[in-house]
Amino acid sequence: MDLMDSQKVEAILGPQTSEETSSVAEIASKKQIPVLSFADATPNWATERWPFLLQASQNQLAQMKAIAAIVQSWEWHQVTVIYEDIDSSATGILPHLSDALREAGAEIIHVLALPHFPSSRLSEELEKLKGGQCRVFVVHLSLELAVHLFEKANKMKMMEKDYIWITTDAFTSLVHSINTSSISSMQGILGVRSHFPEDKPKFQDFCKRFRKRFGAEYPEEDNNHEPGALAVQTYDAVWSVALAMKQKSEKLNQKLLRRILLSDFDGLTGKVEFMNQKVAPAHTYQIINLMGKSYRELGFWTYGLGFSDTIIDPKYNYSSMKDLGQVFWPGAPWYTPKGWTLPAKDQPLRIGVPIGSEFQQYVNVEYDELRNFTYFGGFSIELFKALVEKLPFYLPYNFIPFNGSYDDLVKQLYLNNFAGVVGDVAIVARRCQYADFTHPYTESGLVMIFPVQKSGNKTLLFLKPFTRAVWILVAVISIYNGFVVWLIERNHWPELTGSALHQTGTFFWLSFNLHGEKLHSNLSRMTTLVWLFVALVISQTYTANLTSMLTARGLEPTVNNIETLQSSNAIIGYSRCLGDYASDLKSRKTGAVFLEVAEAKIFLAKYCKGFTVAGPTYKVGGLGFAFPKGSPLLPSVIEALLKVSESGKLRELETSMIASEKCMEVNLHDDDDISSLSPSGFWMLMLALLKHWENHIKQQFNRRVGQEESSGISSDTHEARFVLSLNIETVA
Known part of the structure; x- marks a missing residue:
């Protein structure tokens, strides 16, 4: 504060951590001195609390989406984050990285916070990470600590096959300054760094002057004279303040803070302007791959566009980093690391x-x-x-x-x-x-299993295919048809004449027994033809309905839906044994049983008679294999399961399982077998047949008696001859 007063400080540049920024902003705000911070991120509450605080560095939160896009491209699902525990802004990016990874179908399973100064604890922490299954590491460390981390990881053989290391801009932007011996322990690292328009003359002129001056002041640095991201951002921040102070003499009534916020010029980082007291965030990042003595530029990632080979008039944008070309991975494997390791053979x-x-x-x-x-x-x-x-x-x-x-x-x-x-x-x-x-x-679904319904009275079973109205209609049509034929043929057919009683009997007989060869009139033949067609349709319909009833009557459930169960307060069954379901349903201890579709198939295969499925199929999740949340093994298992299903092996196993069940009879009804027919269903037809046969015998007997009486033979002789003739007819 004394320095501010004595030196008449008008602006402060330089705080790089949240703690430094908070301390300086608290004092500077009281003096109304603008503070330009270079921390990774400045929260909104900070700019509201300290109105003279400005963020001069580009917000790196979009960088987290770039990292998430890389993770998604290679179908990795778990990530370990290693960050430097000296700055609250470092922990502030973790929620943004977590959200970005979640959108990409991945998650952070472990977070390792390292102190600013290396300690012996680093080896212990790396050993723990090595013992885990996750092999994807996102590193957000300063240059010095990151170099120490990778050297230690290389000694512990964690820079070999199946390991993936991704570094943020804090380290990647300074890769050019790492010496050859150190970079040899970082082979295969993927780095994300801010992109600056390096092709512009202004940027090239700055780099030329920077290398010349930096080499003169630090000759011990071997060819590491390229400006980093912090140098470029500082240059633009100084220009913002300088341009604002240049206008001071012209517009004395304006404060310096307001003039800085009105900055609008082309800087080294691109367009420099402030929004909500912050420089416009970065939207484009460059992806590099460390290999050999330096690194290779793979391409770019732009927010809202995806990956591209070049940033200058890109022809194509890709949704996956795979389209940028081959990546050199740690250990130089020919395959892409899957991001996790399998358990050892001795630890299945x-x-x-x-x-x-x-x-x-x-x-x-x-x-x-x-x-x-x-x-x-x-x-x-x-x-x-x-x-x-x-x-x-x-x-x-x-x-x-x-x-x-x-x-x-x-x-x-x-x-x-x-x-x-x-x-x-x-x-x-x-x-x-x-x-x-x-x-x-x-097959996913929940179905209800019920015992089949006991059959009712079978005495009039042969009448069930048609309703009473249909039977009456058939009788009326038959009688009408017989009347028409009798009316037409009565003058040509002697048998249709005689007494009224005889003609009435003949009339009804014609209704059900027409002989086309005895008809004399074409009108009666046409009538008979129409009736025969109708009779054919009726008989076929009758046969089909009777067959359906005989087939389905043993499959009718005792209850048709769950509403009936609820209204009758029926008990829903649950048991640990398959046989208990059958016995409980048989004894009516339970009204129904709810089973998965797959389990119902087994139940009905074993108890194929006596039970049936009724009601709708209720949609449920089905049966599956379970794994820990976020398991890296799960995507591979799902893919393998689809392969088994597509190959037909799944259907083969299911068919074999159901076919192995032997059908067991469960007699739900003691009186008869629900699937068999007995004479009780047709005794009335048999009675009618016997009655018809009796009438036929009487008619034949009376006819013989009349013939014998005319010949003068006694009644006893009539009976004996008639019985003998019946026996002869039977033998014949």
Whole structure:
């Protein structure tokens, strides 16, 4: 403060950390002296609290989106962040990086804060990171600390294959100043730095003068005379203040702060202007790749546009960094690192498997005490084994039995006790807070299973295909048709004459028994032809309806929907044993059972008679495999599961599982078999047939009697001859 008074300071440039900026801004605001800060980011509350505070460096928060775009391009899903714990602005970028990664489908799983001065703790922290599975590291450190970090990581063999290192502008913008011996330990690093229009004459002139003066003052620096980002930003900040102070003599009534905020000129960083007391944020970043004794420029990333090969009139913009060309990775592998490491062979993944599944067809765990061996089988187990074979890498694992509820089993993933869960685990919302699931590997849906309905009275079963109205209509048409034929043929057919009673009987007989060869009139033949066509349609319809009724009557459920269950206060069944469902439904202890579609197929395959599915299918998540939240293994497992499904192996396993079930008879009704027919359904037809046969015998007997009486034979002889003739007809 004394310096401000004695030297009549009008502006302050230089604070690079949030702590420095806060201290200087607190004092300068009281004196109404503008402070131009070069911290990475200045929060809005700071400029509101200290109105004379200006951020002269470009906001680097957009840089976090550039890093997230790189992570997304190579399909990495987990990131470890290493930052320098000396500045609150460093921790301030973490939320922005976390949000950007989340939008890109990735997340920060570990954060390592390092002190400004290197310590022995660095080796311990790197050893912990080396023991983890994540291999993608985002480094936000100063030049000195970053060099020390990479030298230590190189000694610990963390700059080899499968490791990925991404550095921010704080380090990348000064890569040119690193000596050859140090850069040899940084091979394969990807760096993101601010882009400046270096092709413009003004920038080239500045670089020329900077190299000349810097070389004269620091001759010990070998060829490291290129200006960094801080030098370029400082140059523009000084020009902003200088131009504002130049106008002071011309416009004495304006304050210096206001004139600085009105800055509008082309600087080394581009267009220099202030918005809300901050220089316009950077939108374009350059991506470099350290290799050999220096680095290679891969391309650019622009906010809202994506990646491009050049910033000067780019022809194409790419959504992925893969389009920028080959990247030199640490250890020089020919492949792209997957961003995580597999467990060692002596440390296979622990895969939890539920014990006591109610559907042993999916998961069957048996322990052999004699051999001290646990057997794991079932559809889910075999599917997981087939899935592992489709992975593009070797995956060691061990099945671990778990005796507890399925919810507790999924929670073990959250507690890091298991690396995955394999079994008939339903995908439900409450479990998603503890784990991530694969796509369902079974048909998803919830169905209701009911016992079939007991058949009713079968006595008049043959009348059921038509309603009473249809039967009456058929009778009326038949009688009408017989009347028309009788009316036309009565003068040509002697049998249609006689007494009124005889003609009435003949009339009804014609209604159901027409012989075309006996008809004399073409009109009666046409009438008969139409009636025969109608009779054919009626008979075929009758046969189809009767067949349908005989087939479907054993499949009618006792209840048709859930509303009926609710209104009747029926009990919904749940059991740990498949057989209990059948017995409870049979005894009516439960009104219905809700099962997954896949489980219902097994139930109906085993109990193929006596039960059926009714009502709608309720959409649920289905069955899937579970993994810890953000597991790097999950994307590869999902892809492998799709390959198994597309190859037909999934359908083959499911068909084999269902085909292995032997149908078991469950007699729900003690009186008869619901799928079989008995004489009780047709006794009335049989009675009518017997009555018809009796009438036919009487008619034949009376006719013979009349003939014999005319010949003078006794009645006893009539009966004997008639019986004998019947026997002869029967034998014939």
